[in-house]
Amino acid sequence: MRVLSSNMDKTAPDPTVAAITGQMELSVRDAAASVLVALLFGFLVRRWVKRTPRVMARDTRRGHRWSHTGMFSQPSYCNICESLLMTSRGAFCDACGVCACPTCVRPANKQLTCKAVTSREASHKHHWVQGNLPFDSTCEVCDSSVGDSPELTGQRCCWCHRTIHDQCRKNISEVCDLGEFSQYIVPPTCVKVRATTTVPRRLTVAQVSRPATSTGAGADKPWTPLIVLGNRKSGSTDAEQVLSAFRRYLNPAQVVDLGDQRPEDGLEWCHLVGPERCRVLVAGGDGTVDWVLNAIENLKLQPPPAVGILPLGTGNDLSRVLGSGEAYVEVDPEQVLRRLQRAEVINVDRWLVRGWSLNRP
Ligand SMILES: [Zn+2]
Ligand SMILES: [Zn+2]
Ligand SMILES: [Zn+2]
Ligand SMILES: [Zn+2]
Known part of the structure; x- marks a missing residue:
């Protein structure tokens, strides 16, 4: 703690000014100490949070998990503009299977929902993704082949992996039992x-x-x-x-x-x-x-x-x-x-x- 001088000669500083200066120095010191304590507290909290085991998941509501590729393993179509991606660069979401050409990646993030990590629905429902089905797919409803025409047709649930014709969707229950696995x-x-x-x-x-x-x-x-x-x-x-x-x-x-x-x-x-x-x-x-x-x-x-x-x-x-x-x-x-x-x-x-x-x- 600082003590004010009682010497009132002309060269001595004005006690009022000295008191204010002293208070300012004290408050600067207090502020610096507070910042240091806050930084230390933040550091300790971060360390504790880092050390506590926890399962982290990507927030799929913010967009798809894109894998970029120059060559698709089968003819694939952009889920937004429906262009063929076989020989051009493009991306696919490795969670839900949505495909996009480079210019449609952003629109796809906004327009098409990805496979959800969490849901507030009472029951789990199919999440149908349009087109790009495996060659040998069969419709779950009518039992005939699906997805073999050269366009973005047919749908596949990204949870149970069942495949259906677009027109057969009205004949299948909304509830998804998650399939074989x-x-x-x-x-x-x-x-x-x-x-x-x-x-x-x-x-x-x-x-x-x-x-x-x-x-x-x-x-x-x-x-x-x-x-x-x-x-x-x-x-x-x-x-x-x-x-x-x-x-x-x-x-x-x-x-x-x-x-x-x-x-x-x-x-x-x-x-x-x-x-x-x-x-x-x-x-x-x-x-x-x-x-x-x-x-x-x-x-x-x-x-x-x-x-x-x-x-x-x-x-x-x-x-x-x-x-x-x-x-x-x-x-x-x-x-x-x-x-x-x-x-x-x-x-x-x-x-x-x-x-x-x-x-x-
Ligand atoms: Zn596109
Ligand atoms: Zn996705
Ligand atoms: Zn399903
Ligand atoms: Zn069908």
């Missing part, structure tokens, strides 16, 4: 999210409820949501393709890119749905699998979730021993999901081996 899917009607303040356009999955038997898995198929973990930054493009392929079949939030999130964040699904239900598919090599298994152990998940491996690395020793394959071959998610349905869950011991050099002094 419903046991692995978390319906958006069961997901509650909250906005994330630290990362723009991201949502945090806050709560998951069990689906009703009319939507999702029935009594004959226990509901065992599948979480797919892979790292697109692992050095090859395979992981990105695998993650992209599984977003088409699952709730997009169930596919976790370890290039953006930690395994602990993805495994938070196990807390949300129950570790005994959760199935985890790791797309990667031995290093990625080990990373995820360590996270399961660190989180002390009981019982530990069943883990499947989709081998993408070069070694793949664990995958080979467990009969999950030796190397990446182009992945058909439907085949992988069917193999998982038939797979048997077995217990595997893990050992920690410490070594040291015999030549150590």
Whole structure:
């Protein structure tokens, strides 16, 4: 605390001015201290938020998840201007399958809704996407071929993957049962999210409820949501393709890119749905699998979730021993999901081996 001088000679400063100056210096110091405390508090809160495991999801209401390509695997049409994209550059949404030429990407974000992570609807409904059906598609209603004409015709539900003629849509129920792989899917009607303040356009999955038997898995198929973990930054493009392929079949939030999130964040699904239900598919090599298994152990998940491996690395020793394959071959998610349905869950011991050099002094 400053003390005002009692010396009133002419060279001495005016006590009133000195008092004001003193108060100003005090208030500047107080303000600086407040800013420092606020910065420190913000830093600690951010660190705490970062360390708390949470499932992050892209807010699909803000637009599609575009993958840009110079070559489509089959003749495809822009969902906005209906131009043929076979030989020209374009983009497709790896969640819902909407396609767009470069100039129609923005309009598509505004006009066409993407596969929802969450929904407030009472029941889950089909989400029909126009055109670009696989060659061998059959109409669910009239059982004849659909989507084989050279234009943007026919529709496919991006959840159950059923296909229909445009004119047959009025003859199919609105309610979607999520199809053949419903046991692995978390319906958006069961997901509650909250906005994330630290990362723009991201949502945090806050709560998951069990689906009703009319939507999702029935009594004959226990509901065992599948979480797919892979790292697109692992050095090859395979992981990105695998993650992209599984977003088409699952709730997009169930596919976790370890290039953006930690395994602990993805495994938070196990807390949300129950570790005994959760199935985890790791797309990667031995290093990625080990990373995820360590996270399961660190989180002390009981019982530990069943883990499947989709081998993408070069070694793949664990995958080979467990009969999950030796190397990446182009992945058909439907085949992988069917193999998982038939797979048997077995217990595997893990050992920690410490070594040291015999030549150590
Ligand atoms: Zn277009
Ligand atoms: Zn989309
Ligand atoms: Zn459907
Ligand atoms: Zn039909």
